[in-house]
Amino acid sequence: MLETSKTSADQTGAPTGSSPADNSEESREPLAAEGAEIPSLLDEDETPKKRWYVVHTYSGYENKVKANLEKRIETMEKEDKIFRVVVPTEEEMEIKDGKRKITKRKVFPGYVLVEMLMSDDSWYVVRNTPGVTGFVGSGSKPIPLQPAEVRSILRQMGVDEPRPKVAYAVGESVRVTAGPFEGFVGVIREIHPDKGKLRVFVSMFGRDTPIELDFGQVEKL
Secondary structure, rough: OOOHHHHHHHHHOOOOOHHHHHOOOOOOOOOOOOOOHOOOOOOOOOOOOOOEEEEEEEOOOHHHHHHHHHHHHHOOOOOEEEEEEEEEEEEEEEEEEOOOEEEEEEEOOOOOEEEEEEOOHHHHHOOOOOOOEEEOEEEEEEOOOHHHHHHHHHHHHHHOOOOOOOOOOOOOEEEEEEOOOOOEEEEEEEEOOOOOOOEEEEEEOEEEEOOOOOOHHEOOO
16 A cells, blocks of 8 residues: 555645655645635544555654654644554664664654544644654545554564564675674575575585575675
8 A cells, every 4th residue: 555655645735746844934835824724624424433544754754753743742732543653663683894783774764654533623633743744645535544454564673583684695695793604705506584594505625515504694705
């Protein structure tokens, strides 16, 4: 849904191609007036339910939007209608100079997820948060994420172990930098990203010998 929804978000927010630098008094489109009626947010006789919605933001402003929105929720006393604000990220393990480093990568750059009861006033609080360009949806009506989509995103953020970043390829030559085979040069035959390990063939006594190494025990030639 998120990959194809940018156009829809642009229909409810800033024009396509806007950037943080365009966020000036002259170029920014008028925000909704406080107390203004927001048409067709809910179907007739529909009762608001707690759902997750996707908000489109200026790229690179996701964390700032999260902080600004959480502050607005508190100051405008909307904790009973807007519950959680999430910037989807995942942890990635990178091997650099033989050292493991855990970094966070945005899964959907330019988007923030908001768990809320959709109503005129809660829409107003979110939509008029600095950095927000619109809700993802059809026309002026925000469309909530499906429960399975939300579970998948939240699981991707916190339940799984950090996913190793594979910087090697089968057939590539590497030098062993740690362990009993330090200094040996070999060729990668197998890669196991889930374990963070490589199977490398090194030459010993004129024969190719397979050894298993961690990503952090080798370096590219």
